[in-house]
Amino acid sequence: MATDNLARLGSAMRNLPSQAEPSELRDLVVYLAQRATYEAVRSAAMIALQSPRGDEAIREFFAVGWGQAQERAQLDQQMHRHIVARVLATHSPEYSPQVVASARAAERGTDAERAEYVRSGFRVAQERDQATRDADGQAAAALRDADRCYVRGLREVTGAQVRLAATYATREGATDSDIIQFFHFSWASGARLDTEDFRLTAEAQEVRQVAAIERLTREARAAQKAAESAGDAAKEAMRRQAADAWGRVATGGAPAVGSWQQAQQVADAQASFWGQVYRDAVAQSSMNWRPVMKSANAARTDWRQDTLHAQQQVSFWRKLIAEAKEREEQLRPVSG
Incomplete structure (x- = not known):
C-alpha cells in the first residue's frame, strides 16, 4: 500500500x-x-x-x-x-x-x-x-595446525578475492575464530566473487569485441556490395578496397583469439585448483572442511563452464577470421 x-x-x-x-x-x-x-x-x-x-x-x-x-x-x-x-x-x-x-x-x-x-x-x-x-567450541576443537597452514598457503595461489580473504584470516592478530569463519563463509564468498569478477570482465570484453567487429564487418560488406555493382572501369579498384576491408576484419579479430585463449587458461587453472580443493575437503574428517565441499564443487563447475565458453569463443573468432581472409583472397585483384 x-x-x-x-x-x-x-x-x-x-x-x-x-x-x-x-x-x-x-x-x-x-x-x-x-x-x-x-x-x-x-x-x-x-x-x-x-x-x-x-x-x-x-x-x-x-x-x-x-x-x-x-x-x-x-x-x-x-x-x-x-x-x-x-x-x-x-x-x-x-x-x-x-x-x-x-x-x-x-x-x-x-x-x-x-x-x-x-x-x-x-x-x-x-x-x-x-x-x-565460538560458544559451542566444536569448530575450534576440530581446527588443526594443518588447516591453518592450508589457509596461509591460499594467500599465494588462488583468485584475488580468495587471496584477500585468506590474508585477512591469517593476518597478524587473527584468531582461530577468523580461520573458522574463513572455512565456513569467507572462502566460498571469495570464490563466488572471483567467478563474478572474471565473468564481468569477460562480458565487457566480449561486448567491446563484438561491437568493433560488427562495425568492421558492416563496412566490409558495404564495400563488397559496391564492388560487385561497380562498372568495369572502377571494379578493380573497388574490389581492392573491399579486400582491404575484409582484411581489417581478419586483423581486428586476431586480438580476440589471444584474449579468449588467455581467459581459457585462467578458467582451466581455476577449475583444476577447485577440483583439488574439493578432493582435499572430501579427504578431511574435520567439521570445518564440510562446508568447503559444496562451495568447492560449485566453484569447479562454474570454472569448467567458463573454460567451455572461452573455448567456444576461440573457435568463433578463428572461424570469423578464416572467413574474412577467404573473402579477402576472393576479392583481391590478381594484379594487386
Whole structure:
C-alpha cells in the first residue's frame, strides 16, 4: 500500500504546476525526506532541503533529482537481490543457520527490508552464528595446525578475492575464530566473487569485441556490395578496397583469439585448483572442511563452464577470421 501511495505521489510530482508555491514544494520534499520508501530518494530530498540554493534546489529536485534518485534506488534494489542470492548460495543452514534464515526472510521481504539486510542484517546474523560456534567450541576443537597452514598457503595461489580473504584470516592478530569463519563463509564468498569478477570482465570484453567487429564487418560488406555493382572501369579498384576491408576484419579479430585463449587458461587453472580443493575437503574428517565441499564443487563447475565458453569463443573468432581472409583472397585483384 505504501508503494502504491508513493507511486501516486510520484505521478503527482511530475505534474506539479510550475507556479506551485515554494512552501508547498518544500513541505512535500520534507515528507519525502522522512517517508519515501527508497533511501536514495530520502537522501536526495534531504540534500535539496539543505542546499544553499534554496527554492532553486527544491524545484530542481522535482524536475530532475527525484527521477534520478528513483533510478538509483531501482539499481540498488537489483543489487540487494543479487547480494541476498549470493548469501544463500554461499552459506548452508547447517553451519550458518542465522545467516540463511535472515537471508530467506529478506528474499521474501520488501525492498526496504532487503536494503536493511544488506546494510546491517547480514552482519548481525553472521556475528550471531560466529558467537554460537565460538560458544559451542566444536569448530575450534576440530581446527588443526594443518588447516591453518592450508589457509596461509591460499594467500599465494588462488583468485584475488580468495587471496584477500585468506590474508585477512591469517593476518597478524587473527584468531582461530577468523580461520573458522574463513572455512565456513569467507572462502566460498571469495570464490563466488572471483567467478563474478572474471565473468564481468569477460562480458565487457566480449561486448567491446563484438561491437568493433560488427562495425568492421558492416563496412566490409558495404564495400563488397559496391564492388560487385561497380562498372568495369572502377571494379578493380573497388574490389581492392573491399579486400582491404575484409582484411581489417581478419586483423581486428586476431586480438580476440589471444584474449579468449588467455581467459581459457585462467578458467582451466581455476577449475583444476577447485577440483583439488574439493578432493582435499572430501579427504578431511574435520567439521570445518564440510562446508568447503559444496562451495568447492560449485566453484569447479562454474570454472569448467567458463573454460567451455572461452573455448567456444576461440573457435568463433578463428572461424570469423578464416572467413574474412577467404573473402579477402576472393576479392583481391590478381594484379594487386
